[in-house]
Amino acid sequence: MNIVVCVKQVMDPDTPISAFIVDEAEKKVIPAQGIPPVVNGYCENAVEAALQIRDQQGEGTITILSLGTDFVMDVMKKPLSMGADKMILIQDESASNLDASGIVNVLSAAINKISDVDLVLCGQQASDWDNAHIPMGLAENLELPCITSALNIEHTEDKLIVQSALPDGYQTFEAPLRSLITVNNLFGEPRYPTLKGIMQASRKSPEIWSIDDLGISKSDLEPSIILSELKIPVSEGNCEIIEGEDDADSGRLLALKLREEKII
Amino acid sequence: MTEILVFCETNEDQLDSTAGELLAAGQKLSSELSLPVSAVIFNPNPDMVLQAGSLGADKIYKVTDPKFQQKTDEIYTHGLFEACKQINPTVILAGKTTLGRNVAARTAYRLKSTVAQDCMDISGDKNSGLISVKRPVYGGNAQAVFTFTNPLNQVVILRVKTFEPLPLDKSKTAEEIDLVISMPEPKLKVIDIVKQEFEGVRLEDAAVIVGGGRGLGGPEAFVQLEELAKILNGAVGASRAVCDAGWLDHSYQIGLTGKTVTPDLYITIAISGASQHMAGCSASKNIVAINKDGDANIFKEASFGVVGDWEQILPSFTATARELTQS
Numbered sequence: 001m002n003i004v005v006c007v008k009q010v011m012d013p014d015t016p017i018s019a020f021i022v023d024e025a026e027k028k029v030i031p032a033q034g035i036p037p038v039v040n041g042y043c044e045n046a047v048e049a050a051l052q053i054r055d056q057q058g059e060g061t062i063t064i065l066s067l068g069t070d071f072v073m074d075v076m077k078k079p080l081s082m083g084a085d086k087m088i089l090i091q092d093e094s095a096s097n098l099d100a101s102g103i104v105n106v107l108s109a110a111i112n113k114i115s116d117v118d119l120v121l122c123g124q125q126a127s128d129w130d131n132a133h134i135p136m137g138l139a140e141n142l143e144l145p146c147i148t149s150a151l152n153i154e155h156t157e158d159k160l161i162v163q164s165a166l167p168d169g170y171q172t173f174e175a176p177l178r179s180l181i182t183v184n185n186l187f188g189e190p191r192y193p194t195l196k197g198i199m200q201a202s203r204k205s206p207e208i209w210s211i212d213d214l215g216i217s218k219s220d221l222e223p224s225i226i227l228s229e230l231k232i233p234v235s236e237g238n239c240e241i242i243e244g245e246d247d248a249d250s251g252r253l254l255a256l257k258l259r260e261e262k263i264i
Numbered sequence: 265m266t267e268i269l270v271f272c273e274t275n276e277d278q279l280d281s282t283a284g285e286l287l288a289a290g291q292k293l294s295s296e297l298s299l300p301v302s303a304v305i306f307n308p309n310p311d312m313v314l315q316a317g318s319l320g321a322d323k324i325y326k327v328t329d330p331k332f333q334q335k336t337d338e339i340y341t342h343g344l345f346e347a348c349k350q351i352n353p354t355v356i357l358a359g360k361t362t363l364g365r366n367v368a369a370r371t372a373y374r375l376k377s378t379v380a381q382d383c384m385d386i387s388g389d390k391n392s393g394l395i396s397v398k399r400p401v402y403g404g405n406a407q408a409v410f411t412f413t414n415p416l417n418q419v420v421i422l423r424v425k426t427f428e429p430l431p432l433d434k435s436k437t438a439e440e441i442d443l444v445i446s447m448p449e450p451k452l453k454v455i456d457i458v459k460q461e462f463e464g465v466r467l468e469d470a471a472v473i474v475g476g477g478r479g480l481g482g483p484e485a486f487v488q489l490e491e492l493a494k495i496l497n498g499a500v501g502a503s504r505a506v507c508d509a510g511w512l513d514h515s516y517q518i519g520l521t522g523k524t525v526t527p528d529l530y531i532t533i534a535i536s537g538a539s540q541h542m543a544g545c546s547a548s549k550n551i552v553a554i555n556k557d558g559d560a561n562i563f564k565e566a567s568f569g570v571v572g573d574w575e576q577i578l579p580s581f582t583a584t585a586r587e588l589t590q591s
Contacts, residue, residue, distance in 0.1 A: 013403055013540070017561065020405050029402060101378045129401050130520070133369035133379055140373035145451040146337065148366055161455070167362055167468075167523070168515065169459040171336075173452045184521060185504070186514055222413075224378040228396065229409035237564040239553065247576030254552070254570050254577070255584035261568075263529055263550050264472075264496060264585055 001060040003050045006122045007043035013127040027230040042123025044190035046183040047079045080201035081193030087206035099223040104137030109214040118177045124184040139180040148182045265393040269353035282359030284429025287320035297388040306332040317438035331447045337366040344371045346445040356419045372419035379419040404539030425526045465499040472498030473527045479534025483511035492582045519544040537562030
């Protein structure tokens with residue numbers, strides 16, 4: 001079984017707010033000094049899902065696919081250290097100018113170029129632009145059935161049994177192998193790379209592609225939506241701090257205050 | 265330019281609560297673009313049609329097929345896509361619900377258009393018909409404005425509770441149109457649906473929520489939060505870190521990737537107020553913070569707070585609240 005996992009390199013979402021800087025004129029977030037990027041959290045969950053399917057099967061090839069401009073190789077190799085087989089990086093200066101539709105068109109052309117892909121796995125959303133619709137665009141472009149927010153994926157002969165989260169429960173789907181499934185933190189913790197995994201990954205070098213290699217027409221890269229403003233929201237910050245003689249007294253005064261304000 | 269189409273979801277035998285919010289957003293756009301607002305309802309009953317009319321729909325497309333009883337993304341995407349192909353709307357509005365966000369996004373791509381998700385505001389330019397939306401990005405650390413480039417099938421997914429439904433105007437009736445859509449056999453088969461049993465007040469419906477963060481130190485602390493929630497007739501919620509640590513299951517999670525809640529009162533205990541969490545609760549009417557770190561972001565969002573040790577503060581707060589609410 002051939003599995004492609006789409007992953008994204010993002011700014012570390014745990015970057016302290018004080019180091020989060022926006023260049024409003026350029027409409028860009030400035031990468032924080034000294035804080036390396038990370039593989040997007042939900043993408044790691046998707047890698048874990050792929051590894052579990054391969055473990056169930058005892059065979060299969062997992063290819064990691066990513067599109068970006070400034071890849072940090074130590075960061076991007078993490079899915080390989082976790083156990084993925086191959087990695088294709090579409091490294092292209094123009095990637096940062098693409099909107100979601102453009103990204104979808106590039107990634108789907110790349111998946112078509114990788115031969116005999118069965119299953120495509122994606123993290124539900126990336127922690128930078130929080131679009132949460134790139135996987136759905138891929139499913140539409142590639143005409144694949146799509147299941148979101150998988151809790152469990154079981155591979156049986158020629159089909160997949162997938163549990164998909166609902167707000168108050170889950171539903172179970174029977175899907176063909178050729179499907180696209182999104183994964184988030186509900187799937188479970190991604191495994192840590194083992195020393196053996198890290199050693200193996202260090203010997204693998206990713207294939208580097210450029211957008212021009214994919215034969216996409218120029219019109220498919222034109223933006224259908226543009227970023228017209230980017231700024232850090234201002235919070236009002238007028239919290240009334242209640243202070244008593246000690247913490248217990250503060251708790252009592254807080255309750256009295258809320259009563260006075262008719263909040264409780 | 266044609267019309268503003270609202271994808272109205274249904275719940276059992278009535279419109280989902282998001283329908284009124286989306287129709288209100290539609291009416292706002294309608295005044296800016298001078299376009300009518302229409303609603304598409306799958307398997308509607310007469311009450312739903314009346315309700316959509318009195319909440320602001322000028323026109324209602326009714327699509328009826330037994331397949332829509334199964335609420336899957338696949339079936340509803342086909343339905344909404346086929347409806348849009350017949351209507352050619354200028355704008356399509358959907359709510360950020362489990363079904364709405366997936367169906368709207370997939371419909372956008374199938375229409376070769378695009379989508380803006382998790383939007384907090386929307387406006388339209390009368391001359392061009394182009395829509396601009398405001399939405400949080402980077403987990404809420406930044407706010408972006410995006411503008412569409414083509415005035416056809418602009419799909420916008422609005423965050424739940426962002427717009428207040430218009431007051432019901434029962435004198436308003438809408439034009440009704442039956443749409444005929446042929447439904448193929450779905451590629452995905454639903455094997456079963458498991459609903460979790462839930463005791464007490466549902467988080468999404470609670471007027472009071474007591475939320476706990478990783479700073480509580482362990483799952484035992486939630487007994488005290490439960491006690492306070494019970495006194496205030498509320499529900500308990502938690503941050504993602506708490507749920508990821510397995511202290512509570514993910515149905516308690518509030519935030520960007522958890523539930524969006526809008527209580528009258530949200531009491532946060534040992535929650536730092538990361539943007540990711542605030543994305544799910546920032547529309548709460550009153551936020552109260554108990555946290556040992558006076559610089560924590562939660563104090564920027566809260567209207568009342570105590571800086572200190574929750575283990576000292578919470579018991580006396582709970583005891584006083586019990587006396588006050590029982591007297």
